[in-house]
Each structure stands twice: as C-alpha cells, then as structure tokens.
Amino acid sequence: MQSAKDIEKEFIAKIEKHQGILHKVCFVYAKDAADRKDLYQEMVLQLWKSYPNFRGNAAFSTWMYRVALNTAITQTKRPKLLTVNTEIPSLLDDVEATMDASEDVKILYRAISQLNKIEKAIILLWLDEKSYEEIAETIGISVKNVSVKLVRIKTKLADLIQKLQ
Template sequence: MHQELETAFLTQLNPHLGLVQRVCRLYGRQAEERQDLQQEILYQLWKAYPHFRGTAQFSTWLYRVALNTALTYERQRRRRPVAEPLEDWVRTLATPPEGPEAEQLRVLYSTIEQLSAVDKAVVLLYLEEQPYAQIAAVTGLSVSHVSVRLVRIRKKLEQTRVGAEAR
C-alpha cells in the first residue's frame, strides 16, 4: 500500500517540480535557503498527499501547499536572527579556564544544575549582573522574594563549597 501511494505521488509530482522550484526561487534568497525550502515543501506535499481528494487539479493543490509552506517559512525566517560567523575573540571566550579556577567553576555549575528551574533563572540573571527589579520582572517574583531566594541560594552554594573542600 505504501509503495502504491509513493508511486502515485511521484507520478503526479514529477511533471510539476518546476512549480516547486519557481516558488522556491521566489521565496528563497540564497541557494541554501532555496534548497531548505524545497525540501520542506516536498515534505509537506508528501505529508498532505493522503488527504488530496482530487476535487481540484493536482497543480492547484500543489501550489496551495507550496505557497502556504513558503509563507510559513518566510515568517519563521524573519523571526530568526541573521546568523553571522563567530569572530575569533568570541571563540576564545568560550574556552573554559584551566587549573584551580576550572575546578571551582565545575563545582559551581554542578551545584547550580541541582537548583530548581526558578532558582537557576535567578542565579543566571544575578551572575549577569541584572538588578533585582529586572530579575523580578523576568521571573515573576517580587523584588523582596528575589532577595530572599538569593540569600537561600548563596547558603546552598556555600554548603556545597564547604562540602567539596572537605572531600
């Protein structure tokens, strides 16, 4: 059954591949984008083919699916930031430190991993030097609750540090 469906799909699709390519040329800016879009359109066509009833011409149905896919792709592309290659100095920032600092960071991160999701967010924002008001706005906590959580988190981190040094 699957083989028959695939054969019928390819038989109807092959004469209309030019339509798909034209849609891709119109909505894809670069060759890589056009290839990605074409792959997505073909995937969506294949996924929707079992629901094709034949009430409209195949080319009409194909255009509808292809254009809807292209428009969705375009909306998603606009939302994504433009990818730019990393500068060399950015790569050096990602290099973890070595020596005693590396062990301290490893312990810190392993301790942070054990915190609740909200506490992790609070710690992240605190380490990013965000003011308490900003931390509260992002997490949905009150400013005083942020302060209380940070005190509790510091105690947990301190206990973990003392425990790690005792080992």
Template sequence: MDKDLEHRFITQLEKHQNIVHKVCRIYTSGQDEHNDLFQEITIQLWKAFPKFRGESKFSTWMYRVALNTAITLYRKSKKSVRGDHYEHVLNNLKYNEYNDEEEQQLKLMYDAIKQLSDVEKALIFLYLEDRSYKEISETLGITEVNARVKMNRIKSKLRTILNP
C-alpha cells in the first residue's frame, strides 16, 4: 500500500469531510443511514483517488463522487457494499461527529429539499455551498445556462413547498 497516497487522501478527506456530511444530510433521514452513506462515499472516494488527476479542485471532484454515490446508492434501493477491504483507511480517518442539533434551524429547508428529485437535490446542494454556476455545471455535467434555468425552477418549487 502506498503510504504517501493514503496520507494525501486522508488529509484531503479530513479537510473536506463536511462536504460528505452535507451530502449525507440531504440524502438520508437518520443517523445510521447518514453513517452508512458516509462510509460508502469514503470507500468510493478512496477507490477513485488514485485516478484523481487534479484537473479540478479536490473539493469539486469530491462533490461529484459523493453526489454520484448517494444518487446511485439510493436509486438502487440502498444496496450496501462491504467495506472490509477499506477498513484500514477508515480507521485512520479522524471522523468529526456530525452534530444534528447544529442543523435544527435548517430542518424545514432540508425537509423541503428531500422532496426534490435527485438531480434537483444535487443542484441545490451545490448552490447552497456557494458554488459558482460554472462549478455546478462542471460537477453535474450540464451547461452553465441549464444550471441557471434549473436553479430558478428549483427556487420556485421550494417556495411552493415551504409556503403552500
């Protein structure tokens, strides 16, 4: 095992793990599901990390992998992949416990977001993370104009959900 590769991965994951927590928050409804999805995303990131070429920011690449993993996993009725092979990496990660109480004021918004389609969730998530439309379009593989149009529609949809 390449210790340098592992160290670089763990350093980047620790630095940006809130991205994964936020994806988990949007695509899960309980702490156990959150933890399972966090683990699955971590495994997928670790498997893909040797192929990361640095053509985009690590955080942008991480968003893409995390969102794709969440969408794929939950579209396929929450299949789980055994992570025994990746225990070493997971054991070396300093996991910041996700504090649900800190997010209580966002509960209504998260509940509304959960009513959106998978792609709409991904788009609003990136938007709420202050990602530019250029970054959103690169992450989701759509045009910048399409990202803007979809975002306007999502805002209207959320207003309708929150103010029936």
C-alpha cells in the first residue's frame, strides 16, 4: 500500500510529465492569461480529486485529457468564470510567447479557437495523435461518430484557415 506522500509524488510527476496537455486545453478554452491560469488550477484540482479513481485501464494521458476537457467544458458553461476563446489576438500573443511557433501553427491555433467546445476537444486529441478509439473514449462518443466529426472539423478548419491566411 502506497503512503499518501508517495501517491502525491507520483501524481505530481505524472502531471509534470503531461502538463503540455493542460496547457493546450487552456489555450483553446480560455480567453486570456488570467482565465488560463484559473482553468489550469481547476484542471489540476479535478485531476487530484479524481486520481484515486484512476485504475489504469487507459493511458494516464488519455484519462488526463478526459478530465481536463470535461473541466474546461464545464467551466465555459458557468457564467463569468470562463468564456470560450473568441479573442484571437490574445490567444496568438500567448502562443507566440510560450512556443516558437511557425506562422502555420499560429494560424491553426487561431482557427481552432473558433471551433465549438466539442470540436476543439476532438481536434486537440487528434493533433496529439490519439487513436479514434482513444478519442471516442475520452469524449464519450462512438468511434464512427469520431470519424464523421473529424471529417467535418477538418473541412471547417480548412475554411477557417483559408480565411485567416
């Protein structure tokens, strides 16, 4: 049986290893730096609360995505806590500040910020090279539905990217 201290150390190590997931979700779902910080903290809190229920049936990163995305979607439903990111310049400023992104990546982030909540979740998972099965499990839809939605999302993103270029 692990001690509480060992469990805490294990949790922190896993969060640090996969923190990029949380940052991606924050970039796409929160409108400014303060909201991203709040959302990040809320996601870590929800992950900690849920950690005792993590059974390892899926990869930790898949489970982490599920909790992070559900937290982000829930937070965007609450008035005045977070709003879906529609302020493209703010998102772009943070992307430039935190990563040495090519112009194509910046445009992609701009386009993704204009998708709806579920579309954002699906495309983030797909861009992280998750399988259709992992995406379906994380989002809570069928594999076939993932396939259909991804085709539509890619078309929508292509249109948005063309407008942004």
